[in-house]
Amino acid sequence: MARQRKSTEAQHPAPPVEGEPEKRRAILHAALKVFAERGYHGCRIADVAGEAGVAYGLVYHYFRNKDELLESVFDEQWRIFLGAIRSIADGPGSAPEQIASVIRFAMDVFRTAPAAVRVLILEVPRSPDVVRAGSTRQTFETAMRLIAEMVQRGQREGDLRTDLEPLVAAASVLGVLDMNLAGMLTGLLTSPQPTEEDLEKMKRQVVAAALGAVLPPGSPS
Amino acid sequence: MARQRKSTEAQHPAPPVEGEPEKRRAILHAALKVFAERGYHGCRIADVAGEAGVAYGLVYHYFRNKDELLESVFDEQWRIFLGAIRSIADGPGSAPEQIASVIRFAMDVFRTAPAAVRVLILEVPRSPDVVRAGSTRQTFETAMRLIAEMVQRGQREGDLRTDLEPLVAAASVLGVLDMNLAGMLTGLLTSPQPTEEDLEKMKRQVVAAALGAVLPPGSPS
Amino acid sequence: MARQRKSTEAQHPAPPVEGEPEKRRAILHAALKVFAERGYHGCRIADVAGEAGVAYGLVYHYFRNKDELLESVFDEQWRIFLGAIRSIADGPGSAPEQIASVIRFAMDVFRTAPAAVRVLILEVPRSPDVVRAGSTRQTFETAMRLIAEMVQRGQREGDLRTDLEPLVAAASVLGVLDMNLAGMLTGLLTSPQPTEEDLEKMKRQVVAAALGAVLPPGSPS
Amino acid sequence: MARQRKSTEAQHPAPPVEGEPEKRRAILHAALKVFAERGYHGCRIADVAGEAGVAYGLVYHYFRNKDELLESVFDEQWRIFLGAIRSIADGPGSAPEQIASVIRFAMDVFRTAPAAVRVLILEVPRSPDVVRAGSTRQTFETAMRLIAEMVQRGQREGDLRTDLEPLVAAASVLGVLDMNLAGMLTGLLTSPQPTEEDLEKMKRQVVAAALGAVLPPGSPS
DNA sequence: TATGAATGAGAGTTCATTCAT
DNA sequence: CATGAATGAACTCTCATTCAT
Numbered sequence: 048m049a050r051q052r053k054s055t056e057a058q059h060p061a062p063p064v065e066g067e068p069e070k071r072r073a074i075l076h077a078a079l080k081v082f083a084e085r086g087y088h089g090c091r092i093a094d095v096a097g098e099a100g101v102a103y104g105l106v107y108h109y110f111r112n113k114d115e116l117l118e119s120v121f122d123e124q125w126r127i128f129l130g131a132i133r134s135i136a137d138g139p140g141s142a143p144e145q146i147a148s149v150i151r152f153a154m155d156v157f158r159t160a161p162a163a164v165r166v167l168i169l170e171v172p173r174s175p176d177v178v179r180a181g182s183t184r185q186t187f188e189t190a191m192r193l194i195a196e197m198v199q200r201g202q203r204e205g206d207l208r209t210d211l212e213p214l215v216a217a218a219s220v221l222g223v224l225d226m227n228l229a230g231m232l233t234g235l236l237t238s239p240q241p242t243e244e245d246l247e248k249m250k251r252q253v254v255a256a257a258l259g260a261v262l263p264p265g266s267p268s
Numbered sequence: 269m270a271r272q273r274k275s276t277e278a279q280h281p282a283p284p285v286e287g288e289p290e291k292r293r294a295i296l297h298a299a300l301k302v303f304a305e306r307g308y309h310g311c312r313i314a315d316v317a318g319e320a321g322v323a324y325g326l327v328y329h330y331f332r333n334k335d336e337l338l339e340s341v342f343d344e345q346w347r348i349f350l351g352a353i354r355s356i357a358d359g360p361g362s363a364p365e366q367i368a369s370v371i372r373f374a375m376d377v378f379r380t381a382p383a384a385v386r387v388l389i390l391e392v393p394r395s396p397d398v399v400r401a402g403s404t405r406q407t408f409e410t411a412m413r414l415i416a417e418m419v420q421r422g423q424r425e426g427d428l429r430t431d432l433e434p435l436v437a438a439a440s441v442l443g444v445l446d447m448n449l450a451g452m453l454t455g456l457l458t459s460p461q462p463t464e465e466d467l468e469k470m471k472r473q474v475v476a477a478a479l480g481a482v483l484p485p486g487s488p489s
Numbered sequence: 490m491a492r493q494r495k496s497t498e499a500q501h502p503a504p505p506v507e508g509e510p511e512k513r514r515a516i517l518h519a520a521l522k523v524f525a526e527r528g529y530h531g532c533r534i535a536d537v538a539g540e541a542g543v544a545y546g547l548v549y550h551y552f553r554n555k556d557e558l559l560e561s562v563f564d565e566q567w568r569i570f571l572g573a574i575r576s577i578a579d580g581p582g583s584a585p586e587q588i589a590s591v592i593r594f595a596m597d598v599f600r601t602a603p604a605a606v607r608v609l610i611l612e613v614p615r616s617p618d619v620v621r622a623g624s625t626r627q628t629f630e631t632a633m634r635l636i637a638e639m640v641q642r643g644q645r646e647g648d649l650r651t652d653l654e655p656l657v658a659a660a661s662v663l664g665v666l667d668m669n670l671a672g673m674l675t676g677l678l679t680s681p682q683p684t685e686e687d688l689e690k691m692k693r694q695v696v697a698a699a700l701g702a703v704l705p706p707g708s709p710s
Numbered sequence: 711m712a713r714q715r716k717s718t719e720a721q722h723p724a725p726p727v728e729g730e731p732e733k734r735r736a737i738l739h740a741a742l743k744v745f746a747e748r749g750y751h752g753c754r755i756a757d758v759a760g761e762a763g764v765a766y767g768l769v770y771h772y773f774r775n776k777d778e779l780l781e782s783v784f785d786e787q788w789r790i791f792l793g794a795i796r797s798i799a800d801g802p803g804s805a806p807e808q809i810a811s812v813i814r815f816a817m818d819v820f821r822t823a824p825a826a827v828r829v830l831i832l833e834v835p836r837s838p839d840v841v842r843a844g845s846t847r848q849t850f851e852t853a854m855r856l857i858a859e860m861v862q863r864g865q866r867e868g869d870l871r872t873d874l875e876p877l878v879a880a881a882s883v884l885g886v887l888d889m890n891l892a893g894m895l896t897g898l899l900t901s902p903q904p905t906e907e908d909l910e911k912m913k914r915q916v917v918a919a920a921l922g923a924v925l926p927p928g929s930p931s
Numbered sequence: 932t933a934t935g936a937a938t939g940a941g942a943g944t945t946c947a948t949t950c951a952t
Numbered sequence: 953c954a955t956g957a958a959t960g961a962a963c964t965c966t967c968a969t970t971c972a973t
Contacts, residue, residue, distance in 0.1 A: 222447025668885025
């Protein structure tokens with residue numbers, strides 16, 4: 048299982064798939080960048096091709112159409128995130144510790160690849176139905192369900208509060224993560240180019256808030 | 269002071285401003301609906317005009333262009349939400365109680381006007397920069413700051429945990445709310461047309477999760 | 490004959506017709522101004538109404554449509570010019586002297602009402618066929634023919650060269666006038682706001698050039 | 711020096727620039743025709759594309775927008791005229807002879823390419839400011855200045871009257887040419903499809919009139 | 932593979948004109 | 953007379969997609 052990643056370290060840019068044409072990678076990479084900068088509708092095929100240093104028509108050689116291109120971008124990014132979640136879930140630690148790891152992973156990725164995070168956080172849930180309904184939607188739900196399973200285990204083991212349905216708890220954890228990342232991206236919570244120290248402080252707080260939402264009311268932090 | 273609203277009950281559709289032309293209202297109302305259904309880019313002026321039962325050009329009689337129209341929609345919806353938050357902040361109750369009231373208000377609005385919520389939650393951040401950067405952005409930040417002030421008071425009075433910066437705490441509360449609403453809108457957390465009972469249950473859980481994120485670790489629910 | 494003008498002095502703005510509604514005049518006056526500033530296609534009914542300080546629809550009360558409005562503007566201005574030419578033609582003086590008077594009159598008008606000249610010189614031929622084909626065209630041709638008649642008399646009386654057909658001679662005279670006025674309007678021949686002295690010098694030269702075109706080759710200036 | 715033209719013969723349609731895409735030429739050619747027929751505002755991009763037998767969007771592949779397209783048409787036509795003037799100026803002959811050549815050249819072009827002349831004479835000075843202010847304006851002024859330089863030489867050499875400023879003299883020459891061409895175009899001076907003989911007669915007369923405007927008063931024709 | 936010319940449906944915007952008051 | 957809301961046809965420009973080379 049070459050794609051299985053055991054480490055939870057942020058890994059960007061995406062893993063080079065052996066045998067994948069170099070220009071295809073370039074296009075995908077450019078798409079991520081342009082997409083992050085301009086959003087789904089503001090990003091034109093011409094921009095992507097230009098950014099990739101590739102001819103117009105080549106994009107259509109590798110991708111059926113715009114939607115497929117962008118869905119590929121989503122998928123790739125999510126696959127990475129999903130892989131990390133799976134690794135964490137399969138690894139050791141109590142449910143709260145695993146949830147904290149997931150949050151930390153996401154915050155770490157933000158440090159090295161804010162563009163990717165911007166796409167995942169801000170654009171995914173806001174793309175047209177074609178994309179939303181496709182594999183991306185499924186992938187997003189998968190992430191949610193993986194977290195929900197963690198929660199379920201935590202509830203069984205008495206580490207997490209039981210008055211929240213697992214999916215609601217998972218949504219709450221991801222919501223805390225999402226909105227804080229959005230706040231960082233838009234410069235509301237940190238300066239647009241935060242220092243390492245800023246990021247560490249944010250990481251601690253976001254972990255604390257996310258766990259607070261799902262820990263049993265009387266439990267110590 | 270007719271505009272001052274003391275109740276936190278959901279109030280939709282938007283208050284009729286006296287002297288405002290009826291057709292302008294119709295256009296605004298139609299825009300909200302079409303916008304919620306199709307998103308910013310999927311919604312064409314022709315659709316709005318059609319939905320409002322009004323001639324194409326009239327939209328341009330009342331609004332300079334598409335951006336301004338949609339910004340007006342945003343503003344109106346946010347103003348309502350903001351008004352509610354202000355009323356709650358100015359009213360009685362401890363910080364945690366006030367925060368719970370804000371969440372409950374938003375969940376109540378969802379019951380009566382899911383389209384409005386869909387627009388606020390899913391569409392606002394995906395809109396083009398013109399809109400994002402305009403008054404909408406400001407309005408959103410204002411909401412965040414109002415919650416942050418509530419948090420600050422709660423921290424002073426010993427009701428809320430002090431290890432979170434107020435803005436981070438506010439982002440976390442809104443994140444929990446946002447992601448759960450998004451989950452309801454997309455049918456992930458509830459059926460697309462949830463029953464009253466479903467909604468009540470969701471409301472309780474979301475309030476619990478949001479408060480959990482900001483209450484002191486050892487405090488009872 | 491109140492409209493018959495014996496003097497060749499520039500008379501602007503146009504003569505108030507008794508019984509003509511004041512607002513109609515205002516509209517006509519505004520149309521001349523806006524038209525001169527923005528040209529036929531750049532001039533919108535809204536601009537004219539705004540400039541006249543009058544409601545939108547009132548323009549359509551007094552004029553059937555845009556073409557008729559602008560044709561009225563043309564007509565009025567040309568009627569003035571035509572009236573002057575007729576006065577001159579009916580008055581004393583040899584053909585060359587009369588032609589010189591026509592040129593001087595036009596140059597004088599430019600001094601007091603450049604907007605009117607701009608419309609007559611630059612806008613008439615660029616207008617849509619409806620206008621060109623209408624009374625304006627006729628009026629323009631009338632002016633040409635009046636000059637041609639002057640030329641004819643001059644040829645009979647031995648004051649003007651006979652190797653030019655009268656209409657060609659007339660076109661040449663008007664051409665010299667037209668292009669020099671255009672050069673003044675665009676700032677190519679004089680500064681955009683020429684002094685009195687500049688204008689006097691231009692007047693002398695234009696008269697000299699125009700006459701040169703039609704005088705017999707060997708005649709003294 | 712392929713582009714250098716020593717002959718003053720009318721050369722239309724425009725010279726094929728090697729390496730220029732065929733369809734670009736077709737569009738430019740169609741634009742000249744449609745433009746001449748309908749004028750700047752009456753000519754729609756769809757018409758041009760249709761006339762060129764080309765898809766709508768291709769026009770925008772080669773030209774940024776309508777203004778740029780039409781400015782290109784202007785420029786090309788003027789460049790040809792300008793080239794001819796330069797050739798004449800650089801060639802032999804006294805100033806009056808050169809001026810006569812310029813007039814004859816223009817009249818010859820009219821015979822072979824009335825559309826081009828219509829555009830240059832009737833449309834250029836009447837286009838929107840964007841165009842007027844662009845390179846076209848400059849080109850027009852260049853033509854004027856070239857003639858003015860001819861005049862200046864003629865004045866120095868005693869062939870032309872000295873009581874006219876060179877630019878005024880140039881404007882007068884071009885004015886005679888312009889108004890007579892306009893008269894021919896509109897059918898006022900000749901039938902709309904004049905015979906060769908008509909044209910020859912017109913040519914002689916226009917040359918005579920134009921020279922008359924600038925020759926010393928007492929000089930023989 | 933790779934290129935970029937070519938296509939054309941679609942959307943936003945303008946503005947002359949009408950009409951109820 | 954006077955107003956300005958209401959209408960909708962027309963036109964420019966964009967951009968995803970195709971295709972010949």
